[in-house]
Amino acid sequence: MSKKKSEKLINDQGLRVDGRKLDQLRPIKIEVGTLEKADGSAYIEWGKNKIMAAVYGPREVHPRHLALADRTLFRCRYHMAPFSTEERKNPAPSRREIELSKVIREAIEPSVFTELFPRTGIDVFIEVLQSDGGTRCAGITVASIALADAGIPLRDLVVACAAGKIDDQVVLDLNDIEDQKGQADLPVAISPRTGEVTLLQMDGNMSSEEYEKALYLAIEGCRQVHTMQRDTLKKKYAREHEVAVEAAGGEVESSESENQHENEGEATNE
Amino acid sequence: MTLLVEKRQLVLPGDILSEGDFNPGENTYRENGKLYASITGLANVAGRNIYVVALKGFYMPIVGDLVIGKVVDLRLSGWIVDINAPYTAVLSTGEAFDRSFNSRRDEMSDYADVGDLLVAKVVAFDRTRDPQLTIKEPGLGKVQQGRLVRIMPTKIPRVIGRKGSMINLLTRETNTRITVGQNGLILVSGGTLEMEALAIKILHMIEREAHTLGLTDRVEELLKKEKGSSVEQEEK
Amino acid sequence: MSDSYEIPISIKTKRIDELIVQDKRLDGRGLLDYREIKVETGLIGKANGSALVSLGNTKVLVGIKIETGTPFPDTPEDGVLTVNAELVPMASPSFEAGPPREEGIELARVVDRGIRESKAIDTKKLCIVPGKLVFITFVDIYVLDFDGNLFDASALASMLALTTAKMKEFSVEDGELSFKDSLISLPLQNHVFEVTMAKIGNKLVVDPSLEEESAVNAQITIAVEDAGNICATQKSKTGSFMPQEIIEAVKIAKNKAIELREKVLGGLTQ
Numbered sequence: 001m002s003k004k005k006s007e008k009l010i011n012d013q014g015l016r017v018d019g020r021k022l023d024q025l026r027p028i029k030i031e032v033g034t035l036e037k038a039d040g041s042a043y044i045e046w047g048k049n050k051i052m053a054a055v056y057g058p059r060e061v062h063p064r065h066l067a068l069a070d071r072t073l074f075r076c077r078y079h080m081a082p083f084s085t086e087e088r089k090n091p092a093p094s095r096r097e098i099e100l101s102k103v104i105r106e107a108i109e110p111s112v113f114t115e116l117f118p119r120t121g122i123d124v125f126i127e128v129l130q131s132d133g134g135t136r137c138a139g140i141t142v143a144s145i146a147l148a149d150a151g152i153p154l155r156d157l158v159v160a161c162a163a164g165k166i167d168d169q170v171v172l173d174l175n176d177i178e179d180q181k182g183q184a185d186l187p188v189a190i191s192p193r194t195g196e197v198t199l200l201q202m203d204g205n206m207s208s209e210e211y212e213k214a215l216y217l218a219i220e221g222c223r224q225v226h227t228m229q230r231d232t233l234k235k236k237y238a239r240e241h242e243v244a245v246e247a248a249g250g251e252v253e254s255s256e257s258e259n260q261h262e263n264e265g266e267a268t269n270e
Numbered sequence: 271m272t273l274l275v276e277k278r279q280l281v282l283p284g285d286i287l288s289e290g291d292f293n294p295g296e297n298t299y300r301e302n303g304k305l306y307a308s309i310t311g312l313a314n315v316a317g318r319n320i321y322v323v324a325l326k327g328f329y330m331p332i333v334g335d336l337v338i339g340k341v342v343d344l345r346l347s348g349w350i351v352d353i354n355a356p357y358t359a360v361l362s363t364g365e366a367f368d369r370s371f372n373s374r375r376d377e378m379s380d381y382a383d384v385g386d387l388l389v390a391k392v393v394a395f396d397r398t399r400d401p402q403l404t405i406k407e408p409g410l411g412k413v414q415q416g417r418l419v420r421i422m423p424t425k426i427p428r429v430i431g432r433k434g435s436m437i438n439l440l441t442r443e444t445n446t447r448i449t450v451g452q453n454g455l456i457l458v459s460g461g462t463l464e465m466e467a468l469a470i471k472i473l474h475m476i477e478r479e480a481h482t483l484g485l486t487d488r489v490e491e492l493l494k495k496e497k498g499s500s501v502e503q504e505e506k
Numbered sequence: 507m508s509d510s511y512e513i514p515i516s517i518k519t520k521r522i523d524e525l526i527v528q529d530k531r532l533d534g535r536g537l538l539d540y541r542e543i544k545v546e547t548g549l550i551g552k553a554n555g556s557a558l559v560s561l562g563n564t565k566v567l568v569g570i571k572i573e574t575g576t577p578f579p580d581t582p583e584d585g586v587l588t589v590n591a592e593l594v595p596m597a598s599p600s601f602e603a604g605p606p607r608e609e610g611i612e613l614a615r616v617v618d619r620g621i622r623e624s625k626a627i628d629t630k631k632l633c634i635v636p637g638k639l640v641f642i643t644f645v646d647i648y649v650l651d652f653d654g655n656l657f658d659a660s661a662l663a664s665m666l667a668l669t670t671a672k673m674k675e676f677s678v679e680d681g682e683l684s685f686k687d688s689l690i691s692l693p694l695q696n697h698v699f700e701v702t703m704a705k706i707g708n709k710l711v712v713d714p715s716l717e718e719e720s721a722v723n724a725q726i727t728i729a730v731e732d733a734g735n736i737c738a739t740q741k742s743k744t745g746s747f748m749p750q751e752i753i754e755a756v757k758i759a760k761n762k763a764i765e766l767r768e769k770v771l772g773g774l775t776q
Binding site for chain 3: 098101197200202203204205212216
């Protein structure tokens with residue numbers, strides 16, 4: 001992928017081709033629990049990106065000889081649908097998809113308590129249904145929610161966002177045109193609780209000062225998206241909880257979970 | 271020593287729960303002396319234990335659990351059973367037959383073949399080996415009849431209720447036999463078609479409303495109402 | 507000698523961690539020191555360019571072939587660059603024969619990114635007939651012996667092979683390509699050097715050996731071009747970096763790139 005000489009991507013009012021300010025995210029919408037069969041699932045629309053994530057596991061590994069004795073085999077597949085791009089994409093995994101599957105896995109795996117489920121496997125599938133720049137960041141963000149939806153123990157959610165350089169300016173969240181015609185792209189994923197960076201790539205041309213500015217801008221973008229991840233998860237479970245509360249006539253028993261913890265030892269069937 | 275969440279607060283993975291001398295209970299982890307949630311759920315405290323109740327989760331076998339499983343394979347050594355968990359379970363021939371058993375594949379499949387359901391108990395599980403089952407106790411064995419209901423394993427405690435209050439109510443009022451597997455599978459049998467259907471309807475209701483007050487009373491009401499109307503039907 | 511006779515990872519990791527506190531490494535190097543670098547170019551006569559680089563015991567051979575072909579539709583006046591890497595089985599007991607796996611693909615793409623984004627090759631000078639015929643530069647990375655840090659060894663060998671590559675002088679008349687007998691260099695306009703650092707404890711070490719690589723799980727590779735700008739980054743493996751560590755890594759990479767440049771290009775005459 002070669003970068004053309006930058007055409008004007010920022011107008012005189014400081015707005016980008018899609019009307020955004022330099023440090024503005026594209027609109028993002030996230031849904032949880034979108035698939036029936038998967039153990040966990042989520043869907044994200046990030047600008048024009050449409051990406052679905054599904055999680056299966058922990059479950060038996062096939063073939064069995066791949067299973068690890070001390071932890072779960074964590075696998076990740078990033079794949080683009082043939083109709084997701086401007087020109088039809090061959091469905092066979094491209095080298096880019098293979099590399100992205102690897103770096104996405106390496107970005108998410110640290111957040112999973114893999115040692116709790118030895119000899120099992122957890123599979124994360126990220127399907128890009130429509131692509132418009134920044135799919136690996138959106139993919140990581142939605143996959144993390146799908147893992148939470150599956151009830152798999154996590155240290156933290158993982159969230160990702162990119163920054164870059166267009167028309168000699170450092171900007172947040174490049175869309176496809178900006179990525180193609182811009183001067184640099186820097187995708188970043190963080191574990192929000194600690195601020196650790198688990199995905200970091202860059203291509204283009206930036207001075208070390210621009211690089212630093214872009215890094216911190218991307219991290220700031222990550223934090224904004226993280227708030228959306230949290231809101232989405234909370235709304236879903238609060239909604240289920242509220243539905244249950246409504247059926248009960250609006251009352252919620254405060255010692256309910258203590259009941260459950262009492263009962264765990266005494267289950268009787270009669 | 272500071273508690274940083276309220277009782278029944280909805281928490282997400284990575285949310286901080288406490289600082290100081292608390293014990294990490296279910297679905298929490300400790301780092302640098304602080305406790306954090308590892309799943310989405312409702313945080314709670316019992317004494318010095320902080321734990322998170324999962325609203326949605328999968329089943330991890332515990333020794334002593336009653337489970338319902340489906341036979342998926344036969345080996346010379348025993349049956350391989352799917353118990354709706356990350357690990358498939360093994361029912362060895364030694365845990366199925368009392369007499370010393372000369373295993374020939376035919377005899378085994380006479381007892382239980384691929385596709386059959388079993389009610390069993392977990393006798394061993396430690397993550398280095400697959401869970402081991404037994405059917406040697408009374409009430410265990412191959413399922414001959416009945417209907418299978420599948421609910422989220424996290425709701426099973428509510429199906430049983432405090433000291434069995436819920437399950438006793440349900441079985442008594444519907445006059446059915448209800449075998450509750452800790453792994454989220456429940457077998458309903460022995461009653462009329464209508465009563466079995468009613469029991470199943472109630473089970474799904476419990477799953478939906480597990481975290482609410484007065485559920486037992488509402489279930490009792492619904493049972494009486496449905497039974498009343500079905501009695502009317504019969505009398506017509 | 508099979509890897510299974512080595513000291514268990516856990517013991518080695520402990521030793522590495524103990525040493526790093528005193529700013530020491532297993533092989534006695536300074537934290538920012540490269541292993542001994544040996545370079546040989548022009549050893550494969552049938553290739554347009556070639557270079558064999560030894561980084562300690564890691565050996566990588568890169569061959570360049572320049573052939574004609576069609577340009578990409580969105581860059582009709584530019585020559586094409588394609589980078590491929592093979593982790594051949596003889597290089598390590600852990601490499602298997604077969605199609606490239608994710609490590610080989612990642613290696614090729616990260617080396618490619620450095621060359622491509624630095625615009626090291628003046629691709630406009632490799633255009634024969636715009637939109638129809640251009641020169642394709644094939645960079646083939648052949649890993650011969652794996653003792654850690656394939657990124658830097660491969661990037662170095664690729665850069666050197668490109669710098670010393672020769673092609674037949676050519677001219678285009680009326681859309682017809684003709685060659686003369688004289689040789690010219692591949693048209694280059696920049697150089698790129700990749701510097702890989704691993705994180706041990708909270709320190710960064712340059713050029714991790716295989717022993718160090720297998721004991722750590724956070725690595726970062728940064729590509730720097732002649733003007734000191736960053737043109738590629740890849741964080742690899744399942745560890746993480748704090749943002750300050752990344753800024754530090756960029757600083758280190760810039761300095762080491764200058765050292766590498768002086769060391770390997772200084773001695774070469776065109």
